[in-house]
Amino acid sequence: MNRTELIRQIREKQSYLCVGLDTDFEKIPDHLKSADDPVFEFNKQIIDATHAFCVAYKPNIAFYEAMGPKGWISLQKTLDYIPKNCFTIADAKRGDIGNTSTLYARAFFKEMNFDAITVAPYMGEDSVKPFLQFAGKWVILLAHTSNSGSADFQLMESSSSHRKLYEEVILKAQTWASSGQLMFVVGATQAEKFKEIRALAPDYFFLVPGIGAQGGDLEKVSQYGLTNECGLLVNASRSIIYASSGNNFAKAAKAEARKVAEEMKLYLNKFS
Amino acid sequence: MNRTELIRQIREKQSYLCVGLDTDFEKIPDHLKSADDPVFEFNKQIIDATHAFCVAYKPNIAFYEAMGPKGWISLQKTLDYIPKNCFTIADAKRGDIGNTSTLYARAFFKEMNFDAITVAPYMGEDSVKPFLQFAGKWVILLAHTSNSGSADFQLMESSSSHRKLYEEVILKAQTWASSGQLMFVVGATQAEKFKEIRALAPDYFFLVPGIGAQGGDLEKVSQYGLTNECGLLVNASRSIIYASSGNNFAKAAKAEARKVAEEMKLYLNKFS
Numbered sequence: 001m002n003r004t005e006l007i008r009q010i011r012e013k014q015s016y017l018c019v020g021l022d023t024d025f026e027k028i029p030d031h032l033k034s035a036d037d038p039v040f041e042f043n044k045q046i047i048d049a050t051h052a053f054c055v056a057y058k059p060n061i062a063f064y065e066a067m068g069p070k071g072w073i074s075l076q077k078t079l080d081y082i083p084k085n086c087f088t089i090a091d092a093k094r095g096d097i098g099n100t101s102t103l104y105a106r107a108f109f110k111e112m113n114f115d116a117i118t119v120a121p122y123m124g125e126d127s128v129k130p131f132l133q134f135a136g137k138w139v140i141l142l143a144h145t146s147n148s149g150s151a152d153f154q155l156m157e158s159s160s161s162h163r164k165l166y167e168e169v170i171l172k173a174q175t176w177a178s179s180g181q182l183m184f185v186v187g188a189t190q191a192e193k194f195k196e197i198r199a200l201a202p203d204y205f206f207l208v209p210g211i212g213a214q215g216g217d218l219e220k221v222s223q224y225g226l227t228n229e230c231g232l233l234v235n236a237s238r239s240i241i242y243a244s245s246g247n248n249f250a251k252a253a254k255a256e257a258r259k260v261a262e263e264m265k266l267y268l269n270k271f272s
Numbered sequence: 273m274n275r276t277e278l279i280r281q282i283r284e285k286q287s288y289l290c291v292g293l294d295t296d297f298e299k300i301p302d303h304l305k306s307a308d309d310p311v312f313e314f315n316k317q318i319i320d321a322t323h324a325f326c327v328a329y330k331p332n333i334a335f336y337e338a339m340g341p342k343g344w345i346s347l348q349k350t351l352d353y354i355p356k357n358c359f360t361i362a363d364a365k366r367g368d369i370g371n372t373s374t375l376y377a378r379a380f381f382k383e384m385n386f387d388a389i390t391v392a393p394y395m396g397e398d399s400v401k402p403f404l405q406f407a408g409k410w411v412i413l414l415a416h417t418s419n420s421g422s423a424d425f426q427l428m429e430s431s432s433s434h435r436k437l438y439e440e441v442i443l444k445a446q447t448w449a450s451s452g453q454l455m456f457v458v459g460a461t462q463a464e465k466f467k468e469i470r471a472l473a474p475d476y477f478f479l480v481p482g483i484g485a486q487g488g489d490l491e492k493v494s495q496y497g498l499t500n501e502c503g504l505l506v507n508a509s510r511s512i513i514y515a516s517s518g519n520n521f522a523k524a525a526k527a528e529a530r531k532v533a534e535e536m537k538l539y540l541n542k543f544s
Contacts, residue, residue, distance in 0.1 A: 060368075060372060062366075062368060062372045062373075062375040062376050062379070063372075063375055065375070065376065065379050066375040066378055066379040066383070068344060068348075068379075069341040069342070069344045069345055070341070072340060072341045072344065073341055076340075093366070093367060093368050093392070093395075094365070095365060095392060096332075096334060096365050097417070097419040098419065100294075100332060100334045100335075101334075103334040103335060103337070103338040104334050104337065104338070106338055107334070107337050107338040107340075111338070111340055120365070120367060120392045120394050120395075121394060121424075121425060122392050122393060122394045122414055122417075122425060122426065123365075123414070123417050123419055123422060124419070124420070124421025124423065124424030124425055124426070125420075125421040125424055126419050126420050126421040127419065127421050128421075142394055142395070145369070145394075145395050146369070147369040147370065147395055147396070147399065148396070148397075148398050149395050149396025149398040149399050149400075150395060150396055151396065152397050153394060153396055153437065153440065153441065153444075154394065154395075154396070156428070156430050156437060156440060157430065157431040157432065158428050158430075158431060159429040159431040159434060160429065162431060165425065165428060165437065168428060169425065172424060172425075
């Protein structure tokens with residue numbers, strides 16, 4: 001999905017919600033566990049319940065990889081089931097030397113047909129570039145993540161530019177790709193910094209994890225992060241897909257996604 | 273495999289060679305392509321031919337992941353086939369928020385039973401710690417990689433410590449884990465820097481990619497990197513496994529692995 005289409009979907013649905021499909025077999029309601037493919041069955045019902053309120057789905061690849069070969073089958077079935085008007089993100093955080101990144105790119109973009117993949121910046125340009133060789137596909141580069149360990153290295157200040165590492169990542173990566181191919185991961189737990197981070201990359205979309213279970217503030221993120229083309233995809237995973245652990249899990253997920261989307265509609269009108 | 277056993281294997285074989293199983297279906301000799309599982313058949317013959325000359329095998333996970341579910345089956349069969357006296361490394365370069373890293377750790381350490389996994393440091397302590405919760409298992413943390421893009425961020429100098437990012441990674445990570453659980457990736461293409469990098473982590477093993485196809489200098493790496501407990505695992509992938517593309521690929525791989533091991537024997541006597 002290209003940028004124009006993504007923005008059109010956001011305007012149509014009045015939502016910039018991304019639903020994280022961090023599907024853990026242990027957390028699936030018991031009545032689904034005897035299904036042929038419980039993980040896919042769970043995802044299918046979550047997608048049915050939420051797709052009117054979100055513009056993107058983000059399967060967290062670790063959850064599928066942890067299940068071995070059958071996990072990859074559940075993942076592919078899930079991806080094939082997601083409606084074509086939704087943007088799809090492989091949350092894989094890959095990044096390796098050139099020829100290896102090319103293989104990851106082929107796996108996620110060609111074999112599986114994701115729109116986007118999350119990539120770690122530590123190994124630099126030649127680890128990211130192979131993902132940019134696929135027309136119409138996106139790299140979402142880790143910049144300032146939402147976890148506590150993000151302070152360990154991402155906040156290191158450069159002695160020459162006096163910018164922090166994540167700021168260097170945001171600036172340098174913009175020389176590698178346009179806002180039609182590249183987004184950045186910026187955690188919602190850093191809501192107070194969104195104004196300055198937005199100033200570093202005014203035209204680029206940010207994928208924002210950390211609201212919901214991780215406690216980030218959607219209003220502040222929206223106030224400081226929204227642009228006139230939206231520029232945000234805000235992810236919620238556990239707070240939506242595990243809104244209930246009972247038979248009514250899909251209904252509860254729908255109510256939760258609707259609630260977030262209604263909040264987003266307000267912010268789109270107020271701040272965008 | 274614990275540190276004592278790894279050092280014992282190195283002393284017995286007089287080798288610190290790691291063979292990288294970057295097995296690409298396209299590069300497998302034609303006569304194997306009709307086998308039930310060509311990738312496993314290739315790996316099996318490579319392992320048979322080289323295990324007397326190396327102490328470790330490192331499958332590059334991207335190569336298997338790119339093949340979809342059947343790639344994971346080839347990987348598991350390969351891992352099960354590697355002799356028990358060889359150290360096994362999943363070159364996966366994972367790293368994610370805590371609960372996700374836990375899933376990756378479980379997949380590679382429990383489901384697949386690798387001894388070690390390569391991990392990217394960008395997300396900091398809580399992205400690395402879950403991998404350290406598995407007794408007898410190892411984290412091999414990216415520090416100074418062998419690719420050209422390593423200069424983009426890894427060489428950024430801190431305004432407070434005046435150390436480079438990769439030096440900060442090496443120092444900080446030593447507060448997270450002992451030399452019995454943690455190693456660092458240091459590329460051979462930085463051979464001239466091995467002396468100072470070794471001084472930062474005198475007791476820790478380094479996994480060294482970049483000799484062979486990438487052009488690193490084994491003698492310099494050994495001269496400056498070896499410790500009295502060896503402290504090095506030097507990886508070669510393409511130069512060994514693709515030493516010949518013909519029917520004699522296993523014989524050629526054996527000759528190449530033997531050649532590297534003979535060089536290593538000299539260096540162990542001279543520098544260790």
